[in-house]
Amino acid sequence: MWMTVGEQRFAITLADATAAQSLAALAPLTLEMSDLHRNEKYATLPRALPVQASRPGTIRNGDLMLYGKDTLVVFYKDFNSTYAYTRLGHVNDTSKLAQALGQGTVQVTFSYD
Template identity: 35%
Template sequence: MSYIKKIALIVILSLVACTAVSGDDSVDNLVKVKINDDVFDVKLENNSATQDLIKELKKGNVTVNASEYGGFEKVGNLGFSLPTNDENVATNPGDIVLYQGDKLSLFYGSHSWSYTKLGKIDNVDSNKLKEVLGSGNVTLEFSLK
């Protein structure tokens, strides 16, 4: 085998090895949330809470009955607890956070408090999100892609 072929083989094997080590986490950090008839992609944070949430989602969809709170979010009980990594977070429309370890909040407005950030709805217009969430209670159904 020529010197150039050996170098090319080493480069190719190195790239394959790097890809195998880094993996493709796009499947593990994307979930869906269904709100009424609208479905949105959610990009999850990388923390212990989202890792445990993914484990729950592998068992089946997670439904949260959320109610209006403060004029800027919908909040509801998860039905189970997740590990917390609370820090002061300034939320924006589309942010999804864990509150007190067992409550999930989906923001259509902004607020600042101590939360564990779970993720954010991808590419959603804040007016559209507010319209979809409506003014009363809403059911949020989370699922794996």
């Protein structure tokens, strides 16, 4: 799967999970993603996905997660967390991810082409 932010395109490896397959079924999908805590972008999905949440402890730059049943989150910094998420996948090359996501709200497209 691909995630496009402006002119930057990032390959995503989806997790082997029902929630990740459900996200893939929504593609192509364009979301306005808001910033939270200067380490993540989030947006509400058009429908709920299956939940299999766990507490990962450490969040990694590039993690693609589901918070609750319908909030998609892209993390762009490493940090520790006590929150529970359903793992959806990971951005393969995060070297320019934080720069592409920038500050504030950003439009992000998830697709297969």
